[in-house]
Amino acid sequence: xxxxxxxxxxxxxxxxxxxxxxxxxxxxxxxxxxxxxxxxxxxxxxxxxxxxxxxxxxxxxxxxxxxxxxxxxxxxxxxxxxxxxxxxxxxxxxxxxxxxxxxxxxxxxxxxxxxxxxxxxxxxxxxxxxxxxxxxxxxxxxxxxxxxxxxxxxxxxxxxxxxxxxxxxxxxxxxxxxxxxxxxxxxxxxxxxxxxxxxxxxxxxxxxxxxxxxxxxxxxxxxxxxxxxxxxxxxxxxxxxxxxxxxxxxxxxx
Amino acid sequence: xxxxxxxxxxxxxxxxxxxxxxxxxxxxxxxxxxxxxxxxxxxxxxxxxxxxxxxxxxxxxxxxxxxxxxxxxxxxxxxxxxxxxxxxxxxxxxxxxxxxxxxxxxxxxxxxxxxxxxxxxxxxxxxxxxxxxxxxxxxxxxxxxxxxxxxxxxxxxxxxxxxxxxxxxxxxxxxxxxxxxxxxxxxxxxxxxxxxxxxxxxxxxxxxxxxxxxxxxxxxxxxxxxxxxxxxxxxxxxxxxxxxxxxxxxxxxxxxxxxxxxxxxxxxxxxxxxxxxxxxxxxxxxxxxxxxxxxxxxxxxxxxxxxxxxxxxxxxxxxxxxxxxxxx
Ligand SMILES: Cc1cc2nc3c(=O)[nH]c(=O)nc-3n(C[C@H](O)[C@H](O)[C@H](O)COP(=O)(O)OP(=O)(O)OC[C@H]3O[C@@H](n4cnc5c(N)ncnc54)[C@H](O)[C@@H]3O)c2cc1C
Ligand SMILES: Cc1cc2nc3c(=O)[nH]c(=O)nc-3n(C[C@H](O)[C@H](O)[C@H](O)COP(=O)(O)O)c2cc1C
Numbered sequence: 001x002x003x004x005x006x007x008x009x010x011x012x013x014x015x016x017x018x019x020x021x022x023x024x025x026x027x028x029x030x031x032x033x034x035x036x037x038x039x040x041x042x043x044x045x046x047x048x049x050x051x052x053x054x055x056x057x058x059x060x061x062x063x064x065x066x067x068x069x070x071x072x073x074x075x076x077x078x079x080x081x082x083x084x085x086x087x088x089x090x091x092x093x094x095x096x097x098x099x100x101x102x103x104x105x106x107x108x109x110x111x112x113x114x115x116x117x118x119x120x121x122x123x124x125x126x127x128x129x130x131x132x133x134x135x136x137x138x139x140x141x142x143x144x145x146x147x148x149x150x151x152x153x154x155x156x157x158x159x160x161x162x163x164x165x166x167x168x169x170x171x172x173x174x175x176x177x178x179x180x181x182x183x184x185x186x187x188x189x190x191x192x193x194x195x196x197x198x199x200x201x202x203x204x205x206x207x208x209x210x211x212x213x214x215x216x217x218x219x220x221x222x223x224x225x226x227x228x229x230x231x232x233x234x235x236x237x238x239x240x241x242x243x244x245x246x247x248x249x250x251x252x253x254x
Numbered sequence: 255x256x257x258x259x260x261x262x263x264x265x266x267x268x269x270x271x272x273x274x275x276x277x278x279x280x281x282x283x284x285x286x287x288x289x290x291x292x293x294x295x296x297x298x299x300x301x302x303x304x305x306x307x308x309x310x311x312x313x314x315x316x317x318x319x320x321x322x323x324x325x326x327x328x329x330x331x332x333x334x335x336x337x338x339x340x341x342x343x344x345x346x347x348x349x350x351x352x353x354x355x356x357x358x359x360x361x362x363x364x365x366x367x368x369x370x371x372x373x374x375x376x377x378x379x380x381x382x383x384x385x386x387x388x389x390x391x392x393x394x395x396x397x398x399x400x401x402x403x404x405x406x407x408x409x410x411x412x413x414x415x416x417x418x419x420x421x422x423x424x425x426x427x428x429x430x431x432x433x434x435x436x437x438x439x440x441x442x443x444x445x446x447x448x449x450x451x452x453x454x455x456x457x458x459x460x461x462x463x464x465x466x467x468x469x470x471x472x473x474x475x476x477x478x479x480x481x482x483x484x485x486x487x488x489x490x491x492x493x494x495x496x497x498x499x500x501x502x503x504x505x506x507x508x509x510x511x512x513x514x515x516x517x518x519x520x521x522x523x524x525x526x527x528x529x530x531x532x533x534x535x536x537x538x539x540x541x542x543x544x545x546x547x548x549x550x551x552x553x554x555x556x557x558x559x560x561x562x563x564x565x566x567x568x569x570x571x572x573x574x575x576x577x578x579x580x581x582x
Contacts, residue, residue, distance in 0.1 A: 007321020011469045042317070046470040050316035085470065087320060220319035222536040225330050226285030226304065233288035238539060 036093030064113035108191025134169030274299030279532030325484030371419030406446035499525020515549025
């Protein structure tokens with residue numbers, strides 16, 4: 001029965017709110033969900049709308065939301081005790097291979113949100129975890145303290161050079177790999193599509209396995225409407241959002 | 255006999271030879287040539303594109319669909335790029351499908367009888383193997399009034415307009431008219447479109463419904479009402495196909511709630527010539543076609559059926575069964 005109900009929205013209440021930076025806050029909800037990092041939920045506010053959000057935590061459920069438009073701003077108006085409806089978890093999340101090795105996480109913008117959740121899971125499974133966190137300016141960096149507190153080795157990049165390396169997240173790639181505590185590195189990335197494509201290209205030339213959390217315009221989120229197609233026939237909601245390579249250039253259909 | 259055991263799922267539909275009786279239903283991943291090709295590669299014997307109308311439509315805002323437990327409900331709102339652009343997509347889809355040996359069905363809708371003819375003429379430029387006329391979408395009622403599938407007269411008028419619009423073409427594609435389940439007497443509608451010149455019938459579209467979230471005290475879909483598909487629709491679809499199969503001698507694309515090979519067998523037994531598959535893509539992934547093919551083949555082998563044709567109409571009353579076997 002719970003299986004059959006997986007597609008219905010269920011109401012949660014906001015248990016607490018963490019301010020992450022000027023434009024981003026994390027809604028900590030009142031219950032948990034069995035889910036993998038990289039999976040997403042469709043968040044519904046009646047009379048407002050419904051949009052996809054990565055799980056930034058599952059126990060309890062957390063959503064890290066950047067206020068960039070009408071729906072995300074509506075999520076920012078929620079107060080402790082208010083309700084939010086979620087359907088999910090949906091899609092395929094990150095799937096760390098075994099045995100555990102070195103994980104290099106690459107996050108840009110609010111893409112860092114699921115990476116903290118992923119770091120917690122990886123560390124619990126015995127992985128060494130490093131992370132590159134990139135943003136436009138120092139003020140836009142996200143979850144840096146949270147990742148540091150977990151014991152993740154951090155590289156920061158900002159486009160204006162206000163903190164860390166001046167440049168893009170990919171510019172710290174080789175430094176992070178060189179400092180890796182062991183040779184077997186798997187790269188996990190989440191962020192803007194341009195960043196993901198660049199990470200995929202770097203991993204291809206260096207022969208590293210990679211898992212990329214992709215984004216697309218999502219409507220039905222049950223694999224039927226076709227609006228989240230990426231590349232040659234991939235459905236971000238069903239086949240992704242985590243892909244084992246850049247779905248726009250690779251993954252030819254068998 | 256030898257051929258049959260090698261390819262027991264191969265079957266005929268109108269002038270087409272299909273490698274499987276499974277047909278990708280309209281509106282399910284049929285939005286691009288690459289997705290249509292993916293369904294074909296997964297094992298669909300024929301694929302139907304998303305319905306297109308005269309001009310581009312964005313569709314309804316979210317939520318547009320969800321799995322409510324007994325099936326799906328959707329109100330996508332006929333999102334489409336308009337007939338001109340769709341014709342280009344269909345031409346590209348045909349190019350991808352040809353090497354796979356999988357025929358392409360174009361699907362059209364419109365707001366007026368005359369517009370149906372115009373849209374048909376535009377998509378016909380892409381030379382689809384069949385044009386499906388969607389007179390039964392439940393999700394755009396506010397704009398277009400009662401779906402054309404509601405009355406024999408309007409269903410026949412649309413069929414006639416499409417036939418006329420295609421008649422001047424050197425090789426007009428055959429036309430299937432897609433019926434709604436929510437009518438008092440679907441056999442009457444089927445007879446009306448048959449008399450108006452339909453070559454086939456697709457049955458059924460989704461059943462109008464609503465899902466309310468009690469805590470929110472709101473319908474969940476932004477459009478409030480939507481169309482029910484998946485498991486909840488199967489008994490409704492079986493009955494509709496059963497009625498149509500006795501009313502007309504046209505081939506039927508039996509559609510609604512087919513998730514497994516045995517479901518597909520039941521649809522054929524109700525009188526379907528081939529079997530539409532839509533919501534199964536949510537329940538089983540795009541690989542659903544391969545799985546349903548394998549299960550159908552397994553069922554046929556276990557029960558001693560040598561071909562898809564042998565299953566057709568088996569659940570009909572004896573007289574109708576014989577007539578159906580002779581004709582379709
Ligand atoms: C699988 C998936 C996971 C997602 N996870 C998250 C998440 O964890 N946190 C989150 O905040 N959002 C996430 N999103 C994005 C989210 O679904 C919405 O698109 C976003 O909240 C904007 O919606 P809106 O209605 O507020 O603004 P819109 O009107 O849709 O967008 C306003 C403008 O901002 C741009 N934009 C959209 N998203 C962003 C962004 N994050 N940063 C900068 N500009 C943006 C749009 O292109 C547009 O120009 C995810 C999307 C997908 C597909
Ligand atoms: C998300 C979705 C979109 C649909 N869009 C269309 C459409 O554009 N045109 C159409 O004729 N039918 C459309 N349908 C109806 C299906 O083609 C099919 O008739 C119905 O879903 C029943 O089959 P199923 O139970 O196998 O899904 C849609 C159904 C769904 C679930």
